[in-house]
Amino acid sequence: MIKLHDLYFKPFISAKEIDSAVQTMADDIAADLGDEVPVFIGILNGSFMLVSDFVKKYPKPCEVTFIKLASYEGVKSTEDIQRLIGLTQDLTGRTVVILEDIIDSGNTLEEVHRIFKNENVKQLLIATLFYKPEAYDKDFKLHYVGMEIPNKFIVGYGLDYNGLGRDLPAVYQLKTTQHMTNIVLFGPPGAGKGTQANFLKEKYDLIHISTGDVFRFNIKNETALGMLAKSFMDKGELVPDQVTIDMLNKEVEKNADAKGFIFDGFPRTNAQAKALDELMEDKDSQINAMVALEVDDEVLVERLLERGKTSGRTDDSDENIIRNRIKQYYTKTAILKDYYADQNKYFGVDGVGSIEDITVRLSTVLDKL
Ligand code: IMP
Ligand code: MG
Secondary structure, eight states: OEEETTEEEEEEEOHHHHHHHHHHHHHHHHHHHTTOOOEEEEEETTTHHHHHHHHHHOOSOOEEEEEEEEEEETTEEEEEEEEEEOOOSOOTTOEEEEEEEEESSSHHHHHHHHHHTTSOOSEEEEEEEEEOTTTOOOOOOOSEEEEEOOSSOEEBTTBOBTTBSTTOSSEEEEOSSOSOOOEEEEOOTTSOHHHHHHHHHHHHTOEEEEHHHHHHHHHHTTOHHHHHHHHHHHTTOOOOHHHHHHHHHHHHHHTTTOSOEEEESOOOSHHHHHHHHHHHHHTTOOOOEEEEEEOOHHHHHHHHHHHHHHHOOGGGTOHHHHHHHHHHHHHHHHHHHHHHHTTTOEEEEEOOSOHHHHHHHHHHHHHHO
16 A cells, blocks of 8 residues: 555556556557557656557657646546647658557547647557546547556556656555544443443544444334344344445445444454455455453443443343353454454453543554554
């Protein structure tokens, strides 16, 4: 992953793949042009790297020149194309091949056609290394295309983001989500998870996703997924992981600009942990840590009994039920502890002390992620 200015990019097309696409374009064009000596015209700035590599691979004599146009601002194409350096030679009767690094909306290409309208060239051919079919809204024929790519912003191999990235030999794609810190929060009943989650979410600007809340929300609002989940629950069956994952996916997508997420109540099994990893990877992100509040059983029992006196929760007033819930927690989460520990992502935090003390301990972990 690389960072240019404020944005993160991930590897997308390797230097080797680019090299072979350029080679193919050079061979195809050479085969089609026969004995004709073409004039290759690079569109500056972006095409400088392509033109240099291309002409070295072009197996026959050729001429090379450049024109300089500018249309891009930041990560968006604009319609206002500026001619910074125009044609400087007579091209009457010549075969001209435009070499573009990338064709996006086609606005630049339209300007190129305008420039050549009265030049009386023999033929005007368009070759582009990258082409975004979903963004292209013109009718000009593209004679040679190195690679079709999705409509996402890329940098490298001549292409820049506000001036940076042109020098990179490979191509990188803008990450769908920017840098996020995602944690899975764990803790036995009574460990103070809720209290700490509220604090962490404020301090680090994270979105707290409690699976229980997400379920209740979807069922209450009768969303398609909520109804689906309910149909299993009504039959007394477990809701399939995929349904839960789909709900979480919706929550993540609703908050695509978030600095990260706190997952609470999920995953509970190895399969769910894997599914969550896949979900995050799909968003160009990852789970950074499982953070578990560690509290001694006796302290938990004491806290829960104390809470039971005022909360009225029946499961908080019976010591046997409490001990059983704690036991179950350890049996169930042991696998997950291993899952994350194997990736060096398990962080146990001492959950005994004042709320502030525990918060400081948690922050120490999060600050390092
Ligand atoms: P178009 O005029 O929209 O076809 O865009 C053409 C020009 O926009 C290219 O020559 C590039 O300079 C720039 N451009 C288009 N897409 C990208 C991209 O993904 N990354 C960087 N520059 C781009
Ligand atoms: Mg360009």
